Amino acid sequence: xxxxxxxxxxxxGDRTVLDIPQQTITSGEIIGLVGNNGAGKTTILRLMLDLxxxxxxxxxxxxxxxNEDSQWKTYTGSYIDKRFLIPFYTPxxxxxxxxxxxxxxxxxxxxxxxxxxxxxxxxxxxxGKQIRHFSEGNQQKIGIIAAMIINPTVLILxxxxxxxxxxxxxxxxxxxxxxxxxxxxxxxxxxxxxxxxTDVATRILLLExxxxxxxxxxxxxxALDELTGYFASM
Amino acid sequence: MDYIIRExxxxxxxxxxxxxxxxxxxxxxxxxxxxxxxxRTKRFDYVVPYVALSILIPDFLLKYFVKREKLxxxxxxxxxxxxxxxxxxxxxxxCLLDSGNSYLLFFFIPVAFMSMSFVKSVLxxxxxxxxxWLNGYAITIYRLSQDWEYKAPVIVVGFFWVPLVTCxxxxxxxxxxxxxxxxxxxxxxxxIYGLYKYSCTIHVYTDYSRNTKKEYVTHFSGLAxxxxxxxxxxxxxxxxxxxxxxxxxxxxxxxxxxxxxxxFSLELIVILSIIGLPIIYGIFMFxxxxxxxxxxxxxxxxxxxxxxxxxxxxxIDAAFMTILCYVLYRIFRNExxxxxxxxxxxxxxxxxxxxxxxxxxxFLAKRCEMFSNSFSITPYRRSFLLEAVVFLPIIVLLxxxxxxxxxxxxxxxxxSGIIGVLLHPFIMKWFAQKYESNRYKYFExxxx
Numbered sequence: 304x305x306x307x308x309x310x311x312x313x314x315x316g317d318r319t320v321l322d323i324p325q326q327t328i329t330s331g332e333i334i335g336l337v338g339n340n341g342a343g344k345t346t347i348l349r350l351m352l353d354l355x356x357x358x359x360x361x362x363x364x365x366x367x368x369x370n371e372d373s374q375w376k377t378y379t380g381s382y383i384d385k386r387f388l389i390p391f392y393t394p395x396x397x398x399x400x401x402x403x404x405x406x407x408x409x410x411x412x413x414x415x416x417x418x419x420x421x422x423x424x425x426x427x428x429x430x431g432k433q434i435r436h437f438s439e440g441n442q443q444k445i446g447i448i449a450a451m452i453i454n455p456t457v458l459i460l461x462x463x464x465x466x467x468x469x470x471x472x473x474x475x476x477x478x479x480x481x482x483x484x485x486x487x488x489x490x491x492x493x494x495x496x497x498x499x500x501t502d503v504a505t506r507i508l509l510l511e512x513x514x515x516x517x518x519x520x521x522x523x524x525x526a527l528d529e530l531t532g533y534f535a536s537m
Numbered sequence: 538m539d540y541i542i543r544e545x546x547x548x549x550x551x552x553x554x555x556x557x558x559x560x561x562x563x564x565x566x567x568x569x570x571x572x573x574x575x576x577r578t579k580r581f582d583y584v585v586p587y588v589a590l591s592i593l594i595p596d597f598l599l600k601y602f603v604k605r606e607k608l609x610x611x612x613x614x615x616x617x618x619x620x621x622x623x624x625x626x627x628x629x630x631x632c633l634l635d636s637g638n639s640y641l642l643f644f645f646i647p648v649a650f651m652s653m654s655f656v657k658s659v660l661x662x663x664x665x666x667x668x669x670w671l672n673g674y675a676i677t678i679y680r681l682s683q684d685w686e687y688k689a690p691v692i693v694v695g696f697f698w699v700p701l702v703t704c705x706x707x708x709x710x711x712x713x714x715x716x717x718x719x720x721x722x723x724x725x726x727x728x729i730y731g732l733y734k735y736s737c738t739i740h741v742y743t744d745y746s747r748n749t750k751k752e753y754v755t756h757f758s759g760l761a762x763x764x765x766x767x768x769x770x771x772x773x774x775x776x777x778x779x780x781x782x783x784x785x786x787x788x789x790x791x792x793x794x795x796x797x798x799x800x801f802s803l804e805l806i807v808i809l810s811i812i813g814l815p816i817i818y819g820i821f822m823f824x825x826x827x828x829x830x831x832x833x834x835x836x837x838x839x840x841x842x843x844x845x846x847x848x849x850x851x852x853i854d855a856a857f858m859t860i861l862c863y864v865l866y867r868i869f870r871n872e873x874x875x876x877x878x879x880x881x882x883x884x885x886x887x888x889x890x891x892x893x894x895x896x897x898x899x900f901l902a903k904r905c906e907m908f909s910n911s912f913s914i915t916p917y918r919r920s921f922l923l924e925a926v927v928f929l930p931i932i933v934l935l936x937x938x939x940x941x942x943x944x945x946x947x948x949x950x951x952x953s954g955i956i957g958v959l960l961h962p963f964i965m966k967w968f969a970q971k972y973e974s975n976r977y978k979y980f981e982x983x984x985x
Contacts, residue, residue: 352835356977376837386984387832389762391769391907400762404836433769435908 304378304456304489305330306351310360313346313513321346321513323360328491333483335504335521336493337530339537342510344493345383348461351491352381364457377405380455382446382463390435394427394445397434398452405453412452419448422474440466447475451482458482458490464499472499479503497534501527509533581652582714585661586706586721589668593702597672597695600638609681609741625736628677629729638673639666660718667725671732678732678739687739691732698728763818763850766825770907773821780817781858784810788862792869803873804938807866811858811883812891812931815851819895819927822847827904827983834980841969844899848892848965855887879943882951883934889957890930896968897926900975904983 306328313321321343328334336344349355351362353369361368364375381387389397402412416428422444427437434445443466450458458479464472476499482488494500500507501524509517509530517533519526610624632638645665649658675691682688705724708717768774787806826833826843833843863880938946957964972979 352831354831354834354980373837373839376835379835381835383831386829387835389829389832391766396765401836404838 304365306457306489306491307363308347308360309363311347311350311357311362312359313343313350313355314358319513321350323347323515326508326515328489330489331483331487333479333490333492333503333505335500335507336491336510337495337497337500337507338510339534341512343513344510345461346513347510348381348383348459348491348493351459352379352383354383375457378455379457379459380450380453381459382443382450383459383461385442385446387446387449388434388442391433393431393433394437395429397445398449401449401452407453415452415454416448419451419478422448422471422478424471438466440468440471443467444471447478451478454482454486456486456488458488460490460492462494463492464494464496472496476503497527497530501525501530582657582661585657585664586708586717589664589721590702590706592665593668593672593699596669597675600672600676622737625733628681628736629674629733632674632677633670635673639669642666642669657714660715660722664718664722664725667722667729671725671729674729674732678736681736681741682739683741690735694728694731763847766907767818767821770825770905773905773907776817777814780813781861784813784858785861785865788865789869792866792873800873800875800943801939803866803875804879804943805935807862807875807880808883808931808934808938810862811855811880812887814854814858815887815892815895816927818847818851818854819892819898821902821905822895822898823902823979823983824905825907827902828907830980830983834976839969840972840976841965844896844965844969844972848896848961851892851895852888855884855892859884876943876947878947878951882947882954885954885958886934886950887954889954889959889961890934893957893961893964893968894927894930896964899968899972900979902979902982904985 308323308326308328310325311321311323312319320341336347338344346355350357351364351369353362357370361370363369364379367374369375389400392400398412398416399409401407402409407415427441427445427448434442437445443463447460447463450460460479463475463479467475479490479492480503483490490503492500492503501521504521504526507517507519507521507526507530508515509519517529519529610619614624642662642665645662649661653661675695679688679691682691702721702724705721712720767777784806788803788810791802791806823830859880863877866875934950937949941949
């Protein structure tokens with residue numbers, strides 16, 4: 304699925320926090336969004352998910368404006384923060400709820416959950432705990448799994464490596480690449496972790512003060528040095 | 538490998554429900570005897586200690602079910618120089634000022650001042666207040682104690698406290714009335730002081746890993762999310778039971794009171810009972826969802842569908858209460874006649890009018906803090922205007938039944954209900970569209 308951003312701006316008070324004249328994300332790309340705090344990474348993701356109102360411009364997913372047509376919800380998996388989880392559900396209940404919304408049958412759900420077994424470390428399913436009682440890291444895992452379990456053609460993840468233990472970070476990076484290869488999923492990931500983002504992304508968008516200041520192609524981590532140099536010089 | 542485990546979900550709920558229902562005979566026997574005594578002797582002051590004794594256990598049990606806050610010092614306060622003693626004094630003061638602790642006084646104030654002299658009324662109210670404060674504080678300390686070895690002393694003292702008070706009420710030393718009541722108040726104060734000193738000896742930790750109880754994994758239908766959210770919200774899970782209890786207890790009292798003979802009293806309590814439960818769920822419209830609205834909005838479940846699930850839930854609530862009221866009415870029926878079509882008309886009015894009007898709350902809802910146990914002020918606020926909008930149709934219905942003969946009132950309420958039900962798809966569509974057109978504003982409110 305192709306995503307097109309046109310003249311997108313977001314203003315808070317008299318501060319423009321996002322200003323992107325034109326950007327196209329073609330089908331099957333893995334886009335890494337990097338930038339310091341306040342650069343506008345989460346804002347752009349929220350606008351892509353129609354969670355906040357753009358002051359001007361639009362985001363088009365598969366040709367349709369996301370704020371006018373809700374078709375994108377059927378093929379987009381996303382996880383921004385804990386507000387994407389239902390805190391009083393157990394992980395099983397939550398996955399079941401998500402599966403129901405996407406018409407995934409129970410048997411198929413169980414099969415798909417198997418694929419995330421390594422990431423769950425036997426700490427998530429079968430515990431009987433409500434999601435709110437899990438650690439930040441495990442909540443993050445539940446959110447990421449719920450986003451991926453629907454086999455999305457567009458996947459949007461905000462800081463997916465945060466809170467995760469080292470082995471889970473490796474697994475998440477691997478899963479992002481796998482889902483992209485297997486389903487040609489268009490992935491947009493934001494992160495502060497340059498190592499992982501350059502490991503998974505095919506293109507890096509560097510944001511600063513709401514503007515995309517660099518659009519760096521990334522093949523086998525080739526953008527890492529450039530990005531490291533940029534942030535070190537700030 | 539089957540990851541979805543299905544287990545029974547209702548046994549705990551059932552225990553709570555049965556416990557609450559057990560209060561009916563307790564209250565009936567205690568208050569029934571009091572009423573006989575009162576009508577025989579005309580000595581209202583004489584029965585004050587007995588009334589105080591009789592409310593002791595029901596008040597404690599009700600608070601046990603309803604009062605959930607632990608008043609634990611938050612981590613941010615704990616790491617600052619605030620002594621445990623100061624915090625415990627704050628907890629004590631909080632219980633003193635908590636109007637929920639002394640709700641019984643609202644019933645006793647008019648009765649006391651109408652039936653006794655000023656001094657006796659004040660003393661009686663002070664006594665009731667002391668008991669309410671003590672019960673509320675005892676529950677707070679009980680909930681503060683994290684392990685059974687700390688809870689046990691509170692329970693044991695409670696077991697000794699009831700016989701002690703019972704002996705004192707009999708007044709074996711034949712104190713004059715005033716001294717007797719003052720002594721009773723002092724006994725309560727002594728207990729409160731003892732609990733305060735005890736609270737200073739227990740150590741309370743906000744240990745989140747303790748919250749690892751096994752949840753009953755449910756098989757969700759479309760409706761379940763409505764009920765599961767309320768049942769698992771620490772602060773609010775007993776609200777529906779409380780409403781059901783109050784309504785049915787009110788109905789029970791009206792049906793058993795020989796002095797109430799007008800039909801409207803019965804109509805009033807039945808109407809409020811049927812409408813009460815949907816209203817309770819309705820005032821939390823999108824307040825719980827506010828905690829995960831981002832997740833809902835980005836998934837293929839439209840606001841219209843979410844609202845429909847809610848509406849269906851409200852209809853089931855109203856139908857449940859209608860059946861319960863009718864059964865109770867048939868069991869304890871007195872000389873007041875209520876035709877079955879009255880129950881049907883009220884249910885229709887609730888489904889067609891009230892359950893739609895409730896949806897105005899979706900426009901003014903704030904995110905509700907569902908799980909906070911420590912002392913915090915919930916960001917969930919209500920608007921006076923909103924309450925007026927919701928309660929207006931209830932008042933209109935009550936006025937219809939007050940001023941019109943019951944047969945005409947039934948036709949009027951049933952007709953309005955039927956019109957509401959027929960217009961249901963259009964009304965829901967309008968609410969959903971209205972909500973979606975202002976969604977960014979609402980989403981922002983939930984995030985704050």
